[in-house]
Amino acid sequence: MPTLGLCSWSLHPATVDELVDRVRACGLSAVQLALTPIAEGQWDEHRTADTLQAAGIKVLSGMLATIGEDYSTLESIRRTGGVRSDEHWKANLERARKVADTAHRMNLRLVTFHAGFLPHEPADPLRRVMLDRLRQIGAVFAQRGVSVAFETGQESAATLVDVMRELDAGHMGVNFDPANMILYGMGDPIESLGQLAPWVKQVHVKDAVATSTPGTWGRETPAGQGAVDWKAFFTFVSRSLPHVDAVIEREAGEKRVDDVKTAADLVRTFYTGVQG
Numbered sequence: 468m469p470t471l472g473l474c475s476w477s478l479h480p481a482t483v484d485e486l487v488d489r490v491r492a493c494g495l496s497a498v499q500l501a502l503t504p505i506a507e508g509q510w511d512e513h514r515t516a517d518t519l520q521a522a523g524i525k526v527l528s529g530m531l532a533t534i535g536e537d538y539s540t541l542e543s544i545r546r547t548g549g550v551r552s553d554e555h556w557k558a559n560l561e562r563a564r565k566v567a568d569t570a571h572r573m574n575l576r577l578v579t580f581h582a583g584f585l586p587h588e589p590a591d592p593l594r595r596v597m598l599d600r601l602r603q604i605g606a607v608f609a610q611r612g613v614s615v616a617f618e619t620g621q622e623s624a625a626t627l628v629d630v631m632r633e634l635d636a637g638h639m640g641v642n643f644d645p646a647n648m649i650l651y652g653m654g655d656p657i658e659s660l661g662q663l664a665p666w667v668k669q670v671h672v673k674d675a676v677a678t679s680t681p682g683t684w685g686r687e688t689p690a691g692q693g694a695v696d697w698k699a700f701f702t703f704v705s706r707s708l709p710h711v712d713a714v715i716e717r718e719a720g721e722k723r724v725d726d727v728k729t730a731a732d733l734v735r736t737f738y739t740g741v742q743g
Contacts, residue, residue, distance in 0.1 A: 471734050471743035472497030472527045473715040473727050474671070483515045487522045493727040497743050499669075499714045502529040502578065506565035516573055526573060527712050528616075528669055531566045531580040533559045541651075541682060548621060549583025550600040551593070563604045571611035577668055578608060579642040582617040587626045589633070598633060609638040616640045616668040620647025624659035631666045641666040644716070645695045646673035650685040657699050664707055672715040672730050687719040690730035701737035713738055 473490065475498045480486035490498060498519075504510045519526060535555040537543040546552075550559060570578050582601055586594040601617075608615050619627065619641060627641065641663050645656030653659070660667070674693030678685045691697065704711060715730040717723050734741060 469710060469738065469741045470497050470525065470527055470712045471495065471715070471731060471738070471741045472499060472525070472712060473731075474499045474501075474530070474717075476501045476530070477715070477717040477727065478723055483510060483518045487518060487524060489724060490524055491522070492724045493731065495715075495727070495731060495743055496523055497525040497527050497712075499528045499530055499579070500526045500573075500575075501532065502566045502569050503532045503562065506562070506569040512569060512572065526575060527714060528577040528579060529566065529570045529573070529575050531563060531578050533580060533583075534562060535559075536581070541684060544621075545584045549581045550597055550604065551583040556600060560600075560603060560607070563607050567608045567611045567613055570608070570613045575613060577614050577616060579616045579618060579669065580604075581621065583621065585622045585626055585630050587622065587629075589629070598630065601634065601639070602636070605634070605636055605639045609636075614638045614640060614668060616642040618642050618647065618671075619644050619659065619663065620651045620653055623653050624648075624662040628662050628666075631663075639666075640668035642669045642671060643667045644671040644673055645700060646671070646675035646687060646693065646716075649675040649677050649694050650687065652677060652685065656695055657703065660700065660703055664703075667708055667711060670704060670708075670711055670713050672713050672734055673717065674730075687717075689717075689720065689726045690715070690733050697733055698737050701734070701739075705737075705739040709740065713741060 478489040505512050537547045648656045674690045674695045675685045675687045717726045
């Protein structure tokens with residue numbers, strides 16, 4: 468059965484104890500866990516795992532944050548996001564190894580991350596470079612029994628479909644975030660989900676409205692207040708992806724716990740059989 472959880476980073480916990488308290492305040496018992504702070508020693512791995520287990524909080528998946536990402540503007544993240552940066556590539560590959568080791572020790576089977584803006588044209592030299600880097604990262608995780616999934620939104624679904632077919636690897640998939648499709652202006656979330664369904668390994672629950680100013684992001688909203696048609700979204704997920712976990716992500720707003728609780732109620736309304 469699919470499980471309902473939330474992204475640990477949405478709650479801005481400084482310690483694992485704060486994470487436990489805030490997850491409980493949301494009325495949930497599962498998380499997607501930011502692994503970079505653990506892999507690089509800011510959080511003690513054993514204490515984190517033991518504390519979450521003692522609290523009855525399941526870790527559904529992990530998240531890898533790449534080095535050098537600059538979200539100041541759409542143009543800055545286009546240049547710096549994911550595996551695109553030549554400057555940070557070696558460091559990002561080493562970080563991926565550390566995160567993969569951490570995921571393996573914590574018995575996780577999935578880690579997600581932003582690949583970066585993937586060029587549409589197959590002949591684009593940058594696309595070939597980025598896909599080679601994604602293959603290297605995918606291999607690092609696969610050697611440890613962990614799959615990876617790329618966050619949606621920084622390219623169209625059609626481009627990502629072509630990329631997934633070119634990569635042609637069962638251990639590499641998609642983490643589908645409907646709000647990102649809107650925030651980056653990359654197409655209708657429901658249509659995009661249908662195109663990417665064969666590769667979807669997890670979905671994020673996040674909402675947004677489109678920008679009215681070309682060249683800028685849209686605006687994130689609490690779930691149910693944006694442009695995502697959640698009934699249609701979860702009707703499709705329930706029918707075609709009934710094994711896929713739903714993870715609430717909230718990256719804006721000052722009432723994160725309240726917003727997560729609102730999102731959880733929405734998911735329970737529309738996602739048949741979800742646990743949590």
